[in-house]
Amino acid sequence: xxxxxxPMPAAERMALAAELLAFLPHxxxxxxxxxxxxxxxxxxxxYRQLPAIVVLPRSEDEVARILKLCRARNVPVVARxxxxxxxxxxxxxxxxxxxxxxxxxxxxxxxxxxxxxRVQPGVRNLAISEAAAPYGLYYAPDPSSQxxxxxxxxxxxxSGGVHCLKYGLTVHNISRVxxxxxxxxxLQLGCDAxxxxxxxxxxxxxGSEGLLGVITEVSVKLLPEPETAKCVLAAFSxxxxxxxxxxxxxxxxxxxxxxxxxxxSATAAVEPFVNAGYPLDAAAILxxxxxxxxAEVEDEIARIAQVLRASGATEIxxxxxxxxxxxxxxxxxxxxxxxxxxSPDYYCMDGTIPRKHLATVxxxxxxxxxxxxxxxxxxxxxGDGNLHPLILYDAxxxxxLERCEAFGAEILELCIKVGGTITGExxxxxxxxxxxxxxxxxxxxxAFHGIKHAFDAAALLNPGKAVPTLARCAEFGRMHVHRxxxxxxxxxxx
Amino acid sequence: xxxxxxxxxxxxxxxADQRTPLRIRGGGSKxxxxxxxxxxxxxxxxxxxxxxxxxxxxxxxxxxxxxxTEIEDALAGKSQMLAFEPPHFGPATLGGCIAAGLSGxxxxxxxxxxxxxxxxxILDGRGADLAFGGRVIKNVAGYDVSRLxxxxxxxxxxxxxxxxxxxxxxxxxxxxxxxxxxxxxIRALNQWAAQPLPISATCHAGNSLTLRLxxxxxxxxxxxxxxxxxxxxxxxxxxxxxxxxxxxxxxxxDPLWRLAVKSTAPALPLPGQQLIEWNxxxxxxxxxxxxxxxxxxxxxxxxxxxxxxxHESAVTAFHPLPDALLQxxxxxxxxxxxxxxxxxGRLYAEL
Numbered sequence: 001x002x003x004x005x006x007p008m009p010a011a012e013r014m015a016l017a018a019e020l021l022a023f024l025p026h027x028x029x030x031x032x033x034x035x036x037x038x039x040x041x042x043x044x045x046x047y048r049q050l051p052a053i054v055v056l057p058r059s060e061d062e063v064a065r066i067l068k069l070c071r072a073r074n075v076p077v078v079a080r081x082x083x084x085x086x087x088x089x090x091x092x093x094x095x096x097x098x099x100x101x102x103x104x105x106x107x108x109x110x111x112x113x114x115x116x117x118r119v120q121p122g123v124r125n126l127a128i129s130e131a132a133a134p135y136g137l138y139y140a141p142d143p144s145s146q147x148x149x150x151x152x153x154x155x156x157x158x159s160g161g162v163h164c165l166k167y168g169l170t171v172h173n174i175s176r177v178x179x180x181x182x183x184x185x186x187l188q189l190g191c192d193a194x195x196x197x198x199x200x201x202x203x204x205x206x207g208s209e210g211l212l213g214v215i216t217e218v219s220v221k222l223l224p225e226p227e228t229a230k231c232v233l234a235a236f237s238x239x240x241x242x243x244x245x246x247x248x249x250x251x252x253x254x255x256x257x258x259x260x261x262x263x264x265s266a267t268a269a270v271e272p273f274v275n276a277g278y279p280l281d282a283a284a285i286l287x288x289x290x291x292x293x294x295a296e297v298e299d300e301i302a303r304i305a306q307v308l309r310a311s312g313a314t315e316i317x318x319x320x321x322x323x324x325x326x327x328x329x330x331x332x333x334x335x336x337x338x339x340x341x342x343s344p345d346y347y348c349m350d351g352t353i354p355r356k357h358l359a360t361v362x363x364x365x366x367x368x369x370x371x372x373x374x375x376x377x378x379x380x381x382x383g384d385g386n387l388h389p390l391i392l393y394d395a396x397x398x399x400x401l402e403r404c405e406a407f408g409a410e411i412l413e414l415c416i417k418v419g420g421t422i423t424g425e426x427x428x429x430x431x432x433x434x435x436x437x438x439x440x441x442x443x444x445x446x447a448f449h450g451i452k453h454a455f456d457a458a459a460l461l462n463p464g465k466a467v468p469t470l471a472r473c474a475e476f477g478r479m480h481v482h483r484x485x486x487x488x489x490x491x492x493x494x
Numbered sequence: 495x496x497x498x499x500x501x502x503x504x505x506x507x508x509x510a511d512q513r514t515p516l517r518i519r520g521g522g523s524k525x526x527x528x529x530x531x532x533x534x535x536x537x538x539x540x541x542x543x544x545x546x547x548x549x550x551x552x553x554x555x556x557x558x559x560x561x562x563t564e565i566e567d568a569l570a571g572k573s574q575m576l577a578f579e580p581p582h583f584g585p586a587t588l589g590g591c592i593a594a595g596l597s598g599x600x601x602x603x604x605x606x607x608x609x610x611x612x613x614x615x616i617l618d619g620r621g622a623d624l625a626f627g628g629r630v631i632k633n634v635a636g637y638d639v640s641r642l643x644x645x646x647x648x649x650x651x652x653x654x655x656x657x658x659x660x661x662x663x664x665x666x667x668x669x670x671x672x673x674x675x676x677x678x679x680i681r682a683l684n685q686w687a688a689q690p691l692p693i694s695a696t697c698h699a700g701n702s703l704t705l706r707l708x709x710x711x712x713x714x715x716x717x718x719x720x721x722x723x724x725x726x727x728x729x730x731x732x733x734x735x736x737x738x739x740x741x742x743x744x745x746x747x748d749p750l751w752r753l754a755v756k757s758t759a760p761a762l763p764l765p766g767q768q769l770i771e772w773n774x775x776x777x778x779x780x781x782x783x784x785x786x787x788x789x790x791x792x793x794x795x796x797x798x799x800x801x802x803x804x805h806e807s808a809v810t811a812f813h814p815l816p817d818a819l820l821q822x823x824x825x826x827x828x829x830x831x832x833x834x835x836x837x838x839g840r841l842y843a844e845l
Contacts, residue, residue: 113684114684114757115684115687115757135688137688157634158634160632164631164632168609169632171609171638171641172609181818185818187822191796191798192755192756192795192797193754193755193756193776193796193797193798194606194754195595195645196754196797197798197800197812197813197814197815198820198823198841198842199646199650199826200641200642200644201642201822203608203638203641203644204637204639204641206638207637224690224691225690247550250549250552251550253573253663253665254662255661255662292690292692292709292713293692293713293717295713295715295716296692296709296710296712296713296716299712299713352630352632353630354548354551354553354630355550355551356548381632384631385551385630385631385632386632419629419630420630421628421630421632421634423633423634423635424633425632425634426634427634428636432635436636439635439636440635440636443623443624444625444636447618447622447624447639447829447830448636448639450829450830451637451826451829453825453829454822454825454826455822455825466636467636467637
């Protein structure tokens with residue numbers, strides 16, 4: 001898929017490069033096609049686009065000068081961390097500058113007493129926890145791409161992970177960012193305290209997908225590593241039983257450190273890959289983890305096992321040691337690569353639903369498998385209602401990608417219908433931009449545009465992502481009516 | 495309740511046309527907080543009631559005029575709680591709680607009001623009915639306007655409905671007291687916070703440090719053995735009085751300042767008594783000293799200072815913003831309330 005934007009005229013491109021080279025070294029400005037190629041897509045590789053120019057600044061001052069220049073020349077800018085995002089949020093703009101933060105790799109300060117790390121945006125998520133480990137501290141949000149994804153990208157997407165229910169998302173685990181505006185101004189949002197004066201712009205910027213500014217520094221909160229952790233693996237003979245078991249755990253007053261569900265298609269895909277020992281005859285399995293001080297974990301694990309048994313678990317195993325615990329998790333963590341092994345391509349969805357509608361939504365997905373003649377494996381952050389259906393397809397078979405995308409779009413419509421959202425943690429990007437028109441009425445989209453305008457009046461930062469124009473929604477709406485589906489399902493969201 | 499919304503919409507539209515300032519009021523419990531009250535009173539108490547509460551989803555939705563006690567009672571019935579432990583300061587409503595954005599003793603351990611806000615529905619300054627966020631715990635579709643509204647003191651919209659994440663109440667709690675100086679307490683609190691201990695609230699006043707442990711019986715017994723100190727009776731009463739500022743420290747006529755600072759900042763070099771909460775990250779100071787000095791000390795300690803309660807004062811309540819940030823605030827205000835009718839001056843004179 002290529003964009004319809006006109007390319008930047010060659011003369012303009014050379015003139016912009018020359019202006020950039022006036023203050024950036026040669027290796028920081030790329031414009032030959034072979035140098036641009038590695039930046040053509042992010043983790044959502046179905047969308048590809050070469051930018052006009054790639055810049056790799058090394059300092060906040062360079063970022064500010066680049067943005068000022070782009071503002072003066074009216075050139076779109078797309079910021080990029082490690083490019084692991086799954087919604088095309090870092091897809092380049094054909095007539096724009098791709099601003100890579102890859103060289104912002106320094107951990108500037110770790111304060112083990114105040115439990116804060118001040119880092120540059122290009123630092124990898126896991127590198128923060130590694131640097132904090134000698135102090136018995138870690139950074140809690142752990143998206144599955146944490147070996148590669150950067151903290152700047154995590155802030156832009158408000159990334160989650162498997163421990164969100166207890167430890168929160170990125171927005172709950174950062175205290176301060178430095179943000180460079182398109183006008184080249186540096187804003188400090190948040191501070192070293194637990195709150196700051198004025199509007200909560202730190203929260204507003206978190207998850208804004210690069211539309212409001214470019215993050216040049218992040219202060220993250222560090223937590224003490226739990227003394228111990230244990231995991232329960234439980235098997236269920238129906239999705240409904242597993243789903244009710246999740247509700248029963250919560251009703252018992254337990255907030256597990258992790259609570260994950262995998263359906264039969266998912267366990268079947270991962271078991272040959274990791275030998276986690278999953279019961280393959282189960283319709284669904286749950287992984288439920290408790291962490292904290294030893295005495296408390298013992299208590300909690302016993303209560304979890306009791307609740308799961310009472311909820312109809314057909315088999316329960318409690319991890320006996322750290323190795324076994326990691327083995328239980330290995331299948332969940334390897335779910336995506338494992339699915340990649342049994343299918344040439346897969347498409348990962350990210351809707352969130354109120355948990356009580358899980359059985360309905362998974363039933364709906366099973367119907368859609370028949371309709372679109374494609375298989376779907378389901379992994380699910382069960383504690384917080386975040387679904388990751390993985391649709392299996394083969395991009396080399398004509399029509400399969402289109403069928404797969406239509407399948408995915410219907411899953412998102414289903415999530416909206418039950419009162420959920422189209423994205424729990426992957427972001428809207430370019431991928432779900434049309435579904436934004438279904439989730440939000442036009443007056444809310446207009447308010448989003450108002451916020452965008454307050455930060456970026458010329459709309460140069462990451463255009464075409466995250467928030468659709470009203471014109472685009474009008475067009476998409478017509479398409480929907482044509483297909484007989486509802487345009488704005490009149491659902492109360494409260 | 496739709497007729498209430500229709501009536502409010504009409505009233506806001508009229509006020510916007512006439513440029514009549516509106517002073518939004520829930521229970522009036524936080525009238526003392528922020529800038530001077532201006533405009534026609536806009537009462538929200540008619541729009542009340544819990545709309546939806548399913549304890550197994552950990553989500554509660556309610557109308558803005560709902561008394562905070564009604565919500566806390568409903569949660570207690572299911573052994574759940576608002577983990578940010580909001581102060582009431584009188585007949586508080588949920589809407590006022592969200593608009594003020596104040597959190598209580600459990601904040602350092604559990605998170606703040608805004609951390610638990612999942613969705614809000616507002617009427618903006620044009621009377622547009624806008625719903626942001628939703629009823630699910632993870633949601634990154636669209637900008638996070640729900641959290642932007644939290645603590646905005648009604649300057650960006652009249653809050654209609656709120657959805658919150660709620661949490662199970664701890665199975666057991668215990669309150670301990672140790673004698674130590676301010677600086678020793680700040681050191682000890684930060685060291686404990688870097689260890690996996692179930693400390694859920696802390697308060698240093700005079701020469702004594704009080705802390706609360708929350709969790710299972712086994713967990714708090716193990717932690718109490720490590721921390722030491724004397725167990726005190728009626729811990730619940732103590733934390734409630736602290737939260738409501740009925741603790742002895744808060745008596746008297748001196749202006750009360752709230753300084754949010756880096757938790758490791760040493761005892762602040764200001765005249766007047768100090769009370770320390772949140773593992774050192776919150777300092778209450780009663781002082782009649784110069785506001786500029788208080789604000790300078792707060793800034794150097796990595797935070798900001800709010801003049802929380804004062805009988806009469808020409809000093810602005812909230813810490814002044816750098817110009818670039820203030821301009822951004824004004825543009826956001828312009829977006830949501832172009833006529834400038836919603837709680838003008840309550841947060842900053844320019845908003």
